Every structure is written in structure tokens, then in C-alpha cells.
Amino acid sequence: MAEKERIERRQRRRRTRDRECHCCGRTTPFSWTCRCGFAICQECMNENVWGLSCNGITWHCPECGQQNGFGNQ
DSSP states (O other): OHHHHHHHHHHHHHOOOOEEOTTTOOEESOEEEOTTSOEEEHHHHHHHHHHHOSSSSEEEOTTTOOEEEOSOO
């Protein structure tokens, strides 16, 4: 029983949530998210990367100003 509960907990933790993009309002299966809750879909990120990133490695959250990685380092 404990093994089954552990597997279920792991699956819940790995489950992704569809988030609503703060720019276009669409719900997408993948979005760039900040710890503050700001979410932006890939299409909007591609359009706005010029204003959100200065080096292509990190992006700045427009809501709270934190740096977030693109995951390419």
C-alpha cells in the first residue's frame, strides 16, 4: 500500500497544469512560468523575447522582476 501511495504522489507532483497566458489569454499545455505565477506561452515569448531577455539565457518577469532561465545552460 505504501508503494502505491508513493507512486501516486510522484505522478501528482509531475503532472503539469495547463496555464493561461497572461499576454494572449490562451490556455496552452506548455508555458514559461515565474515563481510569482506569471505565465507566458511559447508563441508570445517568441514575439516578446526582445523585451524580456537581454542575453537569450535568462528572461525577466514583467510582474515581479525576477530572473528566470530558459533552461539552455
